[in-house]
Amino acid sequence: MNTQQRSYLSETAEQIKPSGIRRFFDLATQMDNVISLGVGEPDFITPWNVIEASFHSLEQGYTAYTANAGLLELRQEISKYLRNNYEVEYNPENQVIVTVGASQAIDLALRAVLNPGEEVIVIEPCFVSYAPAVTLAGGKPVIVHTSAEDDFKVQPEQIEAAITSKTKAVIVCSPNNPTGTLLAKEELIKIATVIEKHDLLVISDEIYAELTYDEAFTSFSAIEGMMxxxxxxxxxxxxFAMTGWRLGYAVGPKEIIAAMTKIHQYTIMCAPTMAQHGALEALRNGNTSVQEMKTSYRQRRNFVVKALKDIGISCHLPGGAFYVFPSIKKTGLTSEKFAEELLKKEKVAVVPGNVFGESGEGYIRCSYATSLKQLDESMKRIDRFIHEQV
Incomplete structure (x- = not known):
């Protein structure tokens, strides 16, 4: 008789590591007087007009399922919003799908296009879910590293060097999480040349598109030949400060959106109805709130980068999002050790850079989506901690 305990977990599920971001967030919530610069979430509450629109939809009885792809009215507004802001135009009937957050959109996209064993180029440092999502979709993530010397901007020749006969797609995120790096139009054009040459797809994560500070944002779809x-x-x-609403979307070629919608039908059905009505209001009347938040983020970014440099920490100026990615190499500590000791000794929660990939080792991610008062105090605590180390 076989007495060995049988594992009921799949090998894939067993091998995937839990999110390093959430680990430090969970640790921080168990302590008092902690300033959290960890989770990538606005400190603003959702604008009241958006909340009110969602309440009103409930009062009007909109509590049933929507179409699998989302409310047609919302898809029309998404199409209009992208056309007006980024000069890309998609048919709301068959080129737009509303999802449960941008994370689900990425998951659907990968599952819709990947065959077992096909490769996806993942540019690091990057959002923690990219490589696991590729693996869960049956693909193989191929890592390309960027460096602070290039402001964490990937070079076209790096992408080309990673391409094999099995390469299917490249994931691009600009502005980037965790580095805040923004790719300029001319840099995207150079990447597009490689994409065209090798007949690849691009999954372009543009969740931070509105939050750019010094240069205009360019959508990858707006590059000639890339739509x-x-x-x-x-x-x-x-x-729009709607993290808890869990609402995202994807747009793209109609055959890919159709495949994503089929998967969506069987796994989710549709995104939450009340959230979709809130999103309608956000797109129609949310620009003033977005600009106010953006102005505040720019002020905070400038404050944090200057404060870090005054402390003696190297940090490039991020072009977008709400993160800085400073180097802590001078302390001699690993990213993990630095974050653990900083939390324990000074009660400041940051995310170790290595959770975003090997090229993040020696860095930490700090979110400046918190008040200037909290940021000021956190910089004082980091300064104190740094000078104890060096």
């Missing part, structure tokens, strides 16, 4: 090759991912969490 037919791009699955554009975005949502309402970051710019």
């Amino acid at each position: 037919k090759r791009t699955i554009l991912i975005s949502g309402f969490s970051k710019a």
